Amino acid sequence: MALFASCIADLAAPGPARAAVEVLEAMGCRVSFPEAQSCCGQPALNSGFPGEGRLLARHWIETFEPFQAVVSPSGSCVAHVHHQFPRILEGPWAARARDMAGRTYEFSQFVAAYGEGLPLALDATVTVHDSCHMWRALGERRSVRSVLGRIEGLRIVEMEDADTCCGFGGTFSAKFPYVSVAMADAKLARGQGAGAQWMVSADPGCLMHLQARAAWKGSPLQARHLAEVVRDALGPGGGR
Amino acid sequence: MTGRSEALQGRSKVVPTRPDWAAPGLDRPPRPLPQVTTEALERPGQPATTARLDILNRQYVGPGWAPPWSDLRERAACIRRETLGDLEGYLGQLSERVEANGGVVHRAGGPAEALGVIEEIATANGVELVVKSKSMATEEIHLNHHLEAMGIDVVETDLGEYILQLADERPSHIVAPAVHRSKEDIAALFEQVAGGPVGHRPEDLAAFARQRLRQDFHRADMGISGVNFAAADTGTLALVTNEGNGRMVTSQPRIHVAVMTVEKVVPRFTDLAVLLPLVAWAATRVPLSVYQTLVTGPRRPGERDGPDQLHLVIVDNGRTSLLGGRYQEVLACIRCGACQFSCPVYRTVGGHAYASVYGGPIGAVLTPLIGDPEAGAELPFLSSLCGACADACPVKIPLPDMLVDLRADYEARRPDPARIGWAAWARAWAWGPGFRASSRVTRRLWSLLPPGARAALPGPGRGWGAGRSMPPLEHAGELREWLRTRRPGQRPAQPGPGPAPPAGPEGPTGAEQLPHPGLDGAPPPAGPEEAARRLSQALERVRATGHICSSAEEARQRVADLCAGRPTAIEDHPDLVGMAERLPVVEDAWEAQVGVTGVELAVAETGTLALVAGPGRDRSTSLVPPEHVALVPFSRLVPSVAVAVERLAALEPRPSCISFVTGISRSSDIEHQPVYGVHGPGKVDVVLYPG
Structure with a gap:
């Protein structure tokens, strides 16, 4: 199986993708990393450039088609592959896109389905941010909590409006920065209100935005990727 | 006058x-x-507005769609597309x-x-x-x-x-x-x-x-x-x-x-x-x-x-x-406002910030498509594309996809210098070595820039830097280095047979084939007594009162008691024959304290009264006086709204006006706190009897 890291992992946040590799290997997977991978093209499509989005979609399909399964630690990118590829591509490309959607998994889905035996323990209090594209476009509403629930010693505290957008929205965050930041503030306040140390999500886009806002404000709440939390919880007796 | x-x-x-x-x-x-x-965002009162809208979103949109409403939603989606x-x-x-x-x-x-x-x-x-x-x-x-x-x-x-x-x-x-x-x-x-x-x-x-x-x-x-x-x-x-x-x-x-x-x-x-x-x-x-x-x-x-x-x-x-085009479905909208409540951007900035007649997701789609195309041209960008609106929509309009497509229309109309940048970007990134080169360049440039200057660069970074730390682009390329140093020479695995592709999205089924459940999900009432009881319970939920009497005479006496000698307007209804003689009747509903009517039908599941206008049966009687009393024999009870509408559809001649009344006049326009008796009656009594 292949790992699709996402361009955010390649450019700015390597941590979650590294952690994903470590967790998948602990599950016994042989993880390949096709070097040609870049970006699913979502930023282009959502910015109004579908031609460029299609170019990257085709490149993505060509890069990952040789693999039986593709796993990505970015829920939004996987949702893009599932929902937008078949919608924006035509003819044989649309058929190839549907085929790929059938074997492209978001990280938490894959771990929830195939990672049951992992010994996991970690002392932490976390809340879950249900990222929009996983929650709605992918329709995945259980796997993150199901994986976190397997970690001994970890406490999940639910925050209000866990499934409300954090305000990232790709280029929305730069086009309407103040609105985007106000939405992040609401999210962070809810997480803090729930008494969490970490806000856990399976979407690097949301996390980059939330962490950048939390750092700017000096908020004690940390935004962390599920893969990193699971990696930290790995091993006999668990992690830290 | x-x-x-x-x-x-x-x-x-x-x-x-x-x-x-x-x-x-x-x-x-x-x-x-x-x-x-x-x-x-800086408008006084906006945080309070956001807090109110958050509550309404949790209350109205949060529960999502479950039967029987999810079935009605399917039917409505079909009807609107038909x-x-x-x-x-x-x-x-x-x-x-x-x-x-x-x-x-x-x-x-x-x-x-x-x-x-x-x-x-x-x-x-x-x-x-x-x-x-x-x-x-x-x-x-x-x-x-x-x-x-x-x-x-x-x-x-x-x-x-x-x-x-x-x-x-x-x-x-x-x-x-x-x-x-x-x-x-x-x-x-x-x-x-x-x-x-x-x-x-x-x-x-x-x-x-x-x-x-x-x-x-x-x-x-x-x-x-x-x-x-x-x-x-x-x-x-x-x-x-x-x-x-x-x-x-x-x-x-x-x-x-x-x-x-x-x-x-x-x-x-x-x-x-x-x-x-x-x-x-x-x-x-x-x-x-x-x-x-x-x-x-x-x-x-x-x-x-x-x-x-x-x-x-x-x-x-x-x-x-718009008919026949990719945006045709936006015309399926039934103007419920659910997409607005559901939208986190709308809740954060309020509806006025869209600067158009229609705000929120439906406004961001509809405004650029109707009237002056330039008026709302930027609106499709005012969304984080979170998709909540598509889930909330009762007729399943794919609003987020339309927002994406409208953004493309917007960019296609403009000689935007960004277009050149996006084209070059896509070409470089659709080629493995190109992407890796861009990653190396990013890292080098980023490391050369003093942190203070990073947020001052032209482009999206400037927006991002308003209130957020800059992304750590000095990490660009690290992932691949880590993978290489850890396991040099890793080769892609041999391709294997993949699972069968998922079936394509199914179009809506014919509206006729879908079940039409009762609104309360309960089986129809077993007999008239149970129907009357259900109606009374439903009336209670909408702040009206049901009175179940054991005979026609007891019911008539109850109506007279409810009017209590006050000026009463009464309609000329077959179920009310002889009733006027027992009441202090006034001709003009505007002079009356109570309006007494019969009904055409009454719906057990919702407590709804169906009133029809006709000679001697005024629209005003059940509307203008502050109290309304309806006399309803069991024979006029129907189990569901669906049956009521079917019966009313068969009326000949078709009445000039049918009013459905479910409870007492209500408004929630002030901080969404319900107040009663606004323009219609603030008291409704329904007197039921076997007959």
Whole structure:
């Protein structure tokens, strides 16, 4: 199986993708990393450039088609592959896109389905941010909590409006920065209100935005990727 | 009888406090949207508005769709698409039926034409005072401003709209127009027009508005309403309200002008059995709004109230040009406002920040597609594409996909320098070595820049840097280095057979094949006694009272007791024969304290009374007096809204007006706290007996 890291992992946040590799290997997977991978093209499509989005979609399909399964630690990118590829591509490309959607998994889905035996323990209090594209476009509403629930010693505290957008929205965050930041503030306040140390999500886009806002404000709440939390919880007796 | 409005007295004393982008009749944003939305965040009261909207979202949208409502949603989605498949055909049928019923139909291409038509009707009939019920179509054509310029007094009678008219603002939500105003705001506003204290509780404020609006209903020459649904097969116009102002506007003045946009048509009268409950459920999570008024033509010979003239103005404003295109489905919208509640961007900035008639997701899609295409051109970008609106939509409009496609349309129309950048970017990244090179360059440049300068770069970084730490691009390429140093020479695995591709998305099934469940999900009542009990329980939920009597005589005595010797208006109904002799009857409903009526049908599952107009059966009897008493033999009970609509569809001749009444008059326009008895009765008693 292949790992699709996402361009955010390649450019700015390597941590979650590294952690994903470590967790998948602990599950016994042989993880390949096709070097040609870049970006699913979502930023282009959502910015109004579908031609460029299609170019990257085709490149993505060509890069990952040789693999039986593709796993990505970015829920939004996987949702893009599932929902937008078949919608924006035509003819044989649309058929190839549907085929790929059938074997492209978001990280938490894959771990929830195939990672049951992992010994996991970690002392932490976390809340879950249900990222929009996983929650709605992918329709995945259980796997993150199901994986976190397997970690001994970890406490999940639910925050209000866990499934409300954090305000990232790709280029929305730069086009309407103040609105985007106000939405992040609401999210962070809810997480803090729930008494969490970490806000856990399976979407690097949301996390980059939330962490950048939390750092700017000096908020004690940390935004962390599920893969990193699971990696930290790995091993006999668990992690830290 | 005519004259100036009482409700608008003192309006000139109001000092407007709104920002320019909250004004009525705004054609396009006064400044670019990023700036308007930033100002919106700083508007006093915005945090309170956001908090209110968050609560409404949790209450109305949070629960999602479960049976039987998810089934109704499927049916409605089919009905609306069926309509759009032959919109012109259904409009033709509707026009023909409305004319056959004695109405006059006017088709208007754009706002100017629509305004011209209404102006002509007003002038020809010497209209001086107009009462209006809530209508987004009239907002779209900026009707109030036009009529006022003609010297006509136009009064908004929906409580929320009345508040906004005094404050000189646009509605900020489709069904909760004044959701952005606190009760303190509203009290301060009312005190300015009243020139004295009015009380600060929502009840006090609603009572103040009721008292001011009452005489205007009675004296107006013309009532203007919107249309929620127009049934093509019968020419029936359906209007949904909670306060009762819609019933007033369509029954008291001598002229009724209904304004609808083209997509409001539905194929069949019986489709209302799906759409009327669904729009109420989507908007406010109740099975039915308090009032549905089904107008089939003007008053008939022998009828004592209702309009002499009925005009239907059908406005296109660019909509029919969407038919057959990728945005056709946006016309399926039934204006419930759920997408607005569901949208986190809308809740954060408020509806006015969209600087258009329609805000929120539906506004961001619809505005650039109708009227002036440049007016809302930037709106599709004012969304984080979170998808909540698609889940909330009761007719399954793919709003997020449309926003994405509209962004492409926007960029395609502009010689945007960014286009060159995106093209170069895509070409480099669609090639493995290109992507890796860009990653190396990013890392090197980023490391050279002092942290302070990073946020000052042109491009998206500047927006990002407003309130956020810059992304750590110095990590670019690290992932691959880590992978290489850890496991050098890793090769892709051999391709294997993949699982079968998933089936393609299924189109909607035929509406006819879907089940039509009862709204409460319960099996139909076993007999008339159980139906009466269910009706009583349903009435209790909507603050009305059911009285189950054991005989006709006991029931009649109960009606007389409820009237308690007060002036009573009574309709000429077969179930009420001989009743008038036992009551102090007055002819004019406006003089009465109580209105006594029979019903055509009563619906057990919702507590809904179906009342029909006819000779001796006035629209006003169940509406104008502050109390309503209905006498209902068990034989008139039906289990469900669906059965009721089917029976009413079969009535010959079709009544000029059918009113559904579910409980007592209600408004939630002040901080969403319910107040009762706004324009319709504040007390409803239903006396049931075997017979």
